[in-house]
Amino acid sequence: MVFNHPEMSKPFLEQLNWRHAEKNFDAEKTLEDAQLNAILEATRMSPSSFGIQPYHVYVVSDASVKTKLRAAAYDQAQFTDASCLLVFASRTDHMKRVDQYFEYASDGDAETREKLKGYEDMMRGFIQNMPQEAWKPWADRQTYIALGFALAAAAELEVQSCPMEGFDTKQFDEILGLPEHMKSVVVLSLGYSDGSPARSKVRFPEDDLFTHV
Numbered sequence: 001m002v003f004n005h006p007e008m009s010k011p012f013l014e015q016l017n018w019r020h021a022e023k024n025f026d027a028e029k030t031l032e033d034a035q036l037n038a039i040l041e042a043t044r045m046s047p048s049s050f051g052i053q054p055y056h057v058y059v060v061s062d063a064s065v066k067t068k069l070r071a072a073a074y075d076q077a078q079f080t081d082a083s084c085l086l087v088f089a090s091r092t093d094h095m096k097r098v099d100q101y102f103e104y105a106s107d108g109d110a111e112t113r114e115k116l117k118g119y120e121d122m123m124r125g126f127i128q129n130m131p132q133e134a135w136k137p138w139a140d141r142q143t144y145i146a147l148g149f150a151l152a153a154a155a156e157l158e159v160q161s162c163p164m165e166g167f168d169t170k171q172f173d174e175i176l177g178l179p180e181h182m183k184s185v186v187v188l189s190l191g192y193s194d195g196s197p198a199r200s201k202v203r204f205p206e207d208d209l210f211t212h213v
């Protein structure tokens with residue numbers, strides 16, 4: 001998909017004050033397919049370590065599934081009132097992922113794949129040398145970058161969103177039927193505000209956050 005929606009989007013930097021963690025979605029308003037697809041495409045285009053994108057995103061629009069998820073998320077209204085939920089799950093099937101990566105990179109061509117062998121071996125070596133208990137935290141970090149890209153795309157498209165970690169990940173995994181190698185980590189709800197005023201922004205000052213050397 002190529003991004004070409006000048007009439008639909010505003011420059012991201014101009015949108016940083018507009019965007020906020022929306023708590024009050026209008027449950028009657030549905031996200032347009034073009035907007036959802038653009039947000040998913042931004043997610044797909046996000047960078048990751050070695051490019052293996054160790055995550056999968058469940059796009060939940062079904063009302064009955066959203067109701068079950070809300071019950072496992074401290075009854076937060078965003079889980080049902082948002083038009084859809086992106087449930088980001090981290091993967092831990094890294095070796096299989098590497099295999100898939102080189103299948104795509106070589107377009108299934110054995111000769112091209114052979115030329116990439118040095119890079120593939122290096123990637124496999126890096127993962128093998130990582131302690132097993134570090135595999136999921138490593139995947140989680142890539143997942144959060146993808147979340148950031150989705151958040152930024154939503155802001156640019158003037159779609160309200162709320163990133164959320166306040167849920168029981170085990171229950172989410174069960175409700176969505178996640179396979180063993182995927183674990184839910186964070187959710188982005190997407191939709192439109194019901195018009196309630198947003199809380200004012202609190203941000204730490206520049207000298208707290210940045211050191212110029």
Ligand SMILES: Cc1cc2nc3c(=O)[nH]c(=O)nc-3n(C[C@H](O)[C@H](O)[C@H](O)COP(=O)(O)O)c2cc1C
Nearest residue numbers: 019020021022023076162163164165166167186201
């Ligand atoms: C990783 C993460 C998890 C969050 N979890 C929740 C949550 O479970 N429920 C919620 O209402 N807001 C949640 N938030 C929203 C934050 O409270 C909000 O982004 C922060 O207070 C800054 O406000 P702003 O986004 O409106 O500028 C989360 C934000 C992030 C980035």
